Amino acid sequence: MSxxxxxxxxxxxxxxxxxxxxxxxxxxxxxxxxxxxPLILNGHDIMGVAQTGTGKTAxxxxxxxxxxxxxxxxxxRALVMAPTRELVLQIEEHFNLLSKYIDLRIVALYGxxxxxxxxxxxxxxxxxxxxxxxxxMDLYLKGELxxxxxxxxxxxxADKMMDMGFMPQxxxxxxxxxxxxxxxxxxxxMPEKVVRLSEEFLEFxxxxxxxxxxxxxxxxxQELYEVPNLKTKINFVEHLLHKQELNRVIIFTxxxxxxxxxFKFIERKNLGPARVIHxxxxxxxxxxxxxxxxxxxxxxxxxxxxxxxxxxxxxxSHVVNFDVPIIYEDYVHRIxxxxxxxxxxxxxxxxxxxxxxxxxxxxxxxxxxxxxxxLPGSVEVTTTEKSERIEIEREIDHFKRKENPEFKGAFHExxxxxxRNKSMKKNKGKRR
Numbered sequence: 001m002s003x004x005x006x007x008x009x010x011x012x013x014x015x016x017x018x019x020x021x022x023x024x025x026x027x028x029x030x031x032x033x034x035x036x037x038p039l040i041l042n043g044h045d046i047m048g049v050a051q052t053g054t055g056k057t058a059x060x061x062x063x064x065x066x067x068x069x070x071x072x073x074x075x076x077r078a079l080v081m082a083p084t085r086e087l088v089l090q091i092e093e094h095f096n097l098l099s100k101y102i103d104l105r106i107v108a109l110y111g112x113x114x115x116x117x118x119x120x121x122x123x124x125x126x127x128x129x130x131x132x133x134x135x136x137m138d139l140y141l142k143g144e145l146x147x148x149x150x151x152x153x154x155x156x157x158a159d160k161m162m163d164m165g166f167m168p169q170x171x172x173x174x175x176x177x178x179x180x181x182x183x184x185x186x187x188x189x190m191p192e193k194v195v196r197l198s199e200e201f202l203e204f205x206x207x208x209x210x211x212x213x214x215x216x217x218x219x220x221x222q223e224l225y226e227v228p229n230l231k232t233k234i235n236f237v238e239h240l241l242h243k244q245e246l247n248r249v250i251i252f253t254x255x256x257x258x259x260x261x262x263f264k265f266i267e268r269k270n271l272g273p274a275r276v277i278h279x280x281x282x283x284x285x286x287x288x289x290x291x292x293x294x295x296x297x298x299x300x301x302x303x304x305x306x307x308x309x310x311x312x313x314x315x316x317s318h319v320v321n322f323d324v325p326i327i328y329e330d331y332v333h334r335i336x337x338x339x340x341x342x343x344x345x346x347x348x349x350x351x352x353x354x355x356x357x358x359x360x361x362x363x364x365x366x367x368x369x370x371x372x373x374x375l376p377g378s379v380e381v382t383t384t385e386k387s388e389r390i391e392i393e394r395e396i397d398h399f400k401r402k403e404n405p406e407f408k409g410a411f412h413e414x415x416x417x418x419x420r421n422k423s424m425k426k427n428k429g430k431r432r
Contacts, residue, residue, distance in 0.1 A: 032056050046185065074125040078151070082157060083160040083164050087157060088130050119144050158194050188332055220344075223371060225349070229352060229385070235380045237320070240318075249319070251322050252325075259302050272299055276302040321335075331365070354395035
């Protein structure tokens, strides 16, 4: 059947949904939508694997809205779980846009704000709940959520939920919702641990995979630069942001401190406008920054991985990995912020000598090589400070120990070389 689908009308969706689709910049269904929507409408459990930016949110939103159709009772009939509040808000926006001509009540539940307003919305009646696991369980344990009517469960970005330690809450959730339900699991990556999770709650799932797991989008040009230290990385950021073609840029960092420092540098050099978001920023500040970036008011958004899966902006020209992610699948999610909605994008990654070891592992995950490009001659390369050099050497030692438990470390190797040199000198003196 999917081979015959060329337009949204071919899904036999109701007129209200088709009208909402016509109001959006959707020209034709994407491969994940073509494969998944008919199966979901027919009641199958789904394991969906698709690159970010390929329309997988709409792949479950459209059939879910088609099945629910209109308000019914006061308790929720569908639950969508996502790992971060940013992603919850993004999904809520999808549902609101596609349900504009349908009389359904959609409520988003997430942390970072007081629960009072969210509880009031739930008490007024909800057909669809979109939630982070923590906030959902908090409200359930307060007696504010009734789960007996839930007949559809969606886990979006299941791999990230597991990485963030949400498994105990997901297992508790599975104990309090009806056993008879449709289950949908979607992600850009599907590591072995997610497959094991799926076996716990999916009933004979149909695997829908439109690209090999953890592959990157064809519309994303990847570039890798070996950059020796932090100061040189900062100099490279300045070099990049002097280029006009970098007109809407997300810079990802590993830590909140680095994110703040990069942001302050960009502000000081007037290379913005820019904002920074991470877990220390208030909820309103983060939402306002993302909205300003979406609306084109910002040129640069600096972020930790907190937003790697929570930003859905179709015109991001470049993603810059200031640091290499240690969770290798996060590389796919970071660079998936560009090249969305069939637009082209560029992903630039900076790696110091320790991070280059992780690049090789990332290349194994994505099953392709990232082109290594020489650092432009106009970028000032600074000397690595002693403290940073020691930290890089320590990271290299840690990596090599993980790869080879018998590896003794650079200090041990250096000590062995010094001992051998002393022995050679001693023997040479005896021969004399």
